[in-house]
Amino acid sequence: MRLALFTDTYVPQMNGVALTLGRLTDYLNRRGVEHLVFTPKCTDEMAYSELIRPVPSVPFFLYPECRIALPNIISLRSELDRFRPHLLHMATPFNIGLCGLHYARKHRISHVASYHTHFDRYLTYYRMKRAVPLYWTYMKWFHQSCDATFVPSTDTMQHLHAQGFDRMLLWSRGVDCALYTPDKHTNAVRERYGITAPHLLLYVGRIAPEKDIDTLSAVMRTLPDSLKERVHWLIVGDGPQLEELREQAPDNVTFAGYKQGVELAEIYASSDLFFFPSSTETFGNVVQEAMASGLPVIAANSGGVRDMIVPGQTGTLCEPRQPESFIQAIDAFVNAPEQWADFRKAARSFALGRSWDAIFDRLLEDYEQIIDARRIGSKLGFYTA
Secondary structure, eight states, X not given: XXXXXXXXXXXXXXXXXXXXXXXXXXXXXXXXXXXXXXXXXXXXXXXXXXXXXXXXXXXXXXXXXXXXXXOOHHHHHHHHHHHOOSEEEESOSSHHHHHHHHHHHHHTOEEEEEOOOOXXXXXXXXXXXXXXXXXXXXXXXXXXXXXXXXXXXXXXHHHHHHTTOOSXXXXXXXXXXXXXXXXXXXXXXXXXXXXXSSEEEEEESOOSGGGTHHHHHHHHHHSOHHHHTTEEEEEXXXXXXXXXXXXXXXXXXXXXXXXXXXXHHHHHHTOSEEEEOOSOOSSOHHHHHHHHTXXXXXXXXXXXXXXXXXXXXXXXXXXXXXXXXXXXXXXXHHTOGGGHHHHHHHHHHHHHTOOHHHXXXXXXXXXXXXXXXXXXXXXXOOOOO
């Protein structure tokens, strides 16, 4: 198999899509699967492996740290002609994905797309709601010829099904349970940030409107005094709302910035509860990392997190954008510490069944079936929403 992958975000960028695709290419290397990755060039100084084809790019206006590719179509076609791919995978519907789609259609090569981000919901948060119908018209056109559309959760599948999408396959996400583990617990985290409160509440993610940061801020500010004095918040991440959140935050909040690797794993394992108010997630990688670390999760009852959280066993699902619902959940946990051990055990147990290799093994099988089906003219079986 020779795979060509097209994406607008890739490691070392720090987001769920980039990290997932980075892990995918690591897996392909281990399995000896030939592949090329076409991705925007971030800086002139960055070095790329021989399997990466960086193309010129500009910042995306909604997400400046994400890039929009400005590919040289002639050069890209020449690369693909030399590589002779069996399958093209478009992980973006934008410029570089369009180039891959056009090539696949022209040469009648197996091609798939993966849906990673609810841009329709993002448009609403960024006051561009009128563009949503146009967005869906474009997305349906983009996906209509694909042999399959990969989605990360059943919630996302249902969302796309309601918009008229078909030929969808589930491509879930794994978690590194060797890195994210309760064994990484260390008192050094509390010492580093000067935390003395009995309970440490953790948020990890982008500090931006679409993550429902306004809900996080409201919860932190309006917790009853009886709870405020017993909890401390640790906020890990960065984004356009960071300064606003800092200004609004009460005294029991610490901002740690971006963290990764062992340092992030130690922060997860040394916390008591994971708080995640975002209602726009197609999956929610950080939720699964928290669960692997043995943390009960308080999250919005929306999006891909519903595939992971079992209320009353691994966490609590709250009414999206309703601070009082989240406050009630925090209160219930803080006042019932005798139940935490069971929640921690169940969360860790769930994560242990979600290895990356198992996820990618299934993806590779789907790739092979898609290539074979186009070759012999048969139909694939698809999951239903």
